[in-house]
Amino acid sequence: MQRSSFITKIAKRTWVRSYSTIYALSSAPGKAGVAVIRVSGPQAKKALTETVRGTTPLEPRQAYFRRIRHPVTNMLLDRGLVFWFPGPNSFTGEDSVEFHVHGGNAVVKSVLEALGSLDQFRLAEQGEFSKRAFDNDKLDLTEIEGLADLLNAETEAQRQLALRQAEGGLRKPYEEWRNKIIQCMAVTEAVIDFGEDEHIEDGVLDQVLDNVIELRDAIQYHLNDSRVGEIVRSGVRVAIVGPPNAGKSTLLNLLAKREAAIVSDTPGTTRDIVEVTLNLGGYPVVISDTAGLRKSNDNIEMEGVKRAMSRMDLADIKICLLPLTQNEIDPIVQQVLDPDTFVILTKQDLVTTPNCSNNTTTLLEKSILDQLQKKGVQKIWTLSCKTGQGVDRFLNDMIDVLKSTFDDALASPALITQARHRQHLQDCLVGLENYLALPQDEVVLGAEELRYAANALGRITGRVDVEDVLDVLFSQFCIGK
Numbered sequence: 001m002q003r004s005s006f007i008t009k010i011a012k013r014t015w016v017r018s019y020s021t022i023y024a025l026s027s028a029p030g031k032a033g034v035a036v037i038r039v040s041g042p043q044a045k046k047a048l049t050e051t052v053r054g055t056t057p058l059e060p061r062q063a064y065f066r067r068i069r070h071p072v073t074n075m076l077l078d079r080g081l082v083f084w085f086p087g088p089n090s091f092t093g094e095d096s097v098e099f100h101v102h103g104g105n106a107v108v109k110s111v112l113e114a115l116g117s118l119d120q121f122r123l124a125e126q127g128e129f130s131k132r133a134f135d136n137d138k139l140d141l142t143e144i145e146g147l148a149d150l151l152n153a154e155t156e157a158q159r160q161l162a163l164r165q166a167e168g169g170l171r172k173p174y175e176e177w178r179n180k181i182i183q184c185m186a187v188t189e190a191v192i193d194f195g196e197d198e199h200i201e202d203g204v205l206d207q208v209l210d211n212v213i214e215l216r217d218a219i220q221y222h223l224n225d226s227r228v229g230e231i232v233r234s235g236v237r238v239a240i241v242g243p244p245n246a247g248k249s250t251l252l253n254l255l256a257k258r259e260a261a262i263v264s265d266t267p268g269t270t271r272d273i274v275e276v277t278l279n280l281g282g283y284p285v286v287i288s289d290t291a292g293l294r295k296s297n298d299n300i301e302m303e304g305v306k307r308a309m310s311r312m313d314l315a316d317i318k319i320c321l322l323p324l325t326q327n328e329i330d331p332i333v334q335q336v337l338d339p340d341t342f343v344i345l346t347k348q349d350l351v352t353t354p355n356c357s358n359n360t361t362t363l364l365e366k367s368i369l370d371q372l373q374k375k376g377v378q379k380i381w382t383l384s385c386k387t388g389q390g391v392d393r394f395l396n397d398m399i400d401v402l403k404s405t406f407d408d409a410l411a412s413p414a415l416i417t418q419a420r421h422r423q424h425l426q427d428c429l430v431g432l433e434n435y436l437a438l439p440q441d442e443v444v445l446g447a448e449e450l451r452y453a454a455n456a457l458g459r460i461t462g463r464v465d466v467e468d469v470l471d472v473l474f475s476q477f478c479i480g481k
Ligand SMILES: Nc1nc2c(ncn2[C@@H]2O[C@H](COP(=O)(O)OP(=O)(O)OP(=O)(O)O)[C@@H](O)[C@H]2O)c(=O)[nH]1
Pocket: 243, 244, 245, 246, 247, 248, 249, 250, 251, 262, 263, 264, 265, 266, 267, 268, 269, 270, 271, 290, 291, 292, 293, 346, 347, 348, 349, 350, 383, 384, 385, 386, 387
């Protein structure tokens, strides 16, 4: 550890010890069956002894049903469960207490007020319990990020991903890699200090070289993950594109089950991006409806087309909607078709009439299919948003696509979930590659490159100074977590 950061850590620890005792409602605010109030800090035990008086000492981590009284007035506030978690075996690593009381607003308010009357007790700030857990080395930065993601998880895939990270899925490999780099650094430093000495075994630098190659390969493999973790964390981005009046906004509304976008039979209705988040088979999907693609003299409409194009470039999946009522695909729409495009042939109800020969359908469809084939498009569905025909089949196929794309990758214990991780891993690789590019006798420069690589990994887990990340991270938490 660098000296300055070591001193910062010592200062931080001293500050940690002189913390005041914090308390907060940890369950969601509002009426509920049960409310959980948490207390953490050096005086936490007082929260018990002053409010739950005259009882035998409470065993750690056991639930006790007790009367809870105001420490000053002795007024009965509620009856509920109390828990005592002596540090360091608590979430924050400090002495902690929990009250599980009736979840009425007045009950919660009275208990919080009672705690506030105790000397050196104060209401917790946003994310302060988690920050204390981090300061006391109970959790590293990736675990805290996992915890924040777990609180925000909306779908099954997000829950699984976040839980694995909160349980150390990323911390373990990153710490292991960092320790290996530090070991290599130690050997290199020893060669710098005692290079001429007979105590240094021959071939130690060869061993370092082998280790660095192994580490570089492992990190490269880890980075080569098609961004599965990041995509699942923030949602699979799907863009719906196509000619004006194709029914793009109608499809979006159908999937969202609400009138998210304006629908009209005037071509060029949608100008801006309309975004809707869905849960498809446990996967979070962010679907964007876009302006119809066509050439126009209207500047506002052309701006819409520009936005549609750039949204399409950012998308993980591009869906092009083509109405079966037109047998020519406009050249501007043709441009966006490629073998990865999902194509929906829509308005099927307008070209198929019951008890009628469907030759017309076949001819229209055939003409479009020929044009799609030329573009190498393979995934094609036919449906009607008006009758709903074909919509379920399309949705089930989409879920299958998501499962086959992400399920295997998601089973991996360690997946990068944030751009921050990727950036630091790439920095680490630069250090390792630079080390490998040096002549073996350049030990001083080599040690410097290894230090750079180790620090890059340390920044992911928070083992080196990351104050800038901390403020952003803890502000995502609610008060009481
Ligand atoms: N019959 C029939 N009409 C449809 C279908 N889907 C959409 N429509 C109608 O087609 C018209 C255009 O629909 P929109 O959803 O606004 O089309 P859009 O692609 O968003 O159009 P722009 O925003 O102008 O690019 C509306 O009158 C819809 O009711 C369908 O499957 N069958």
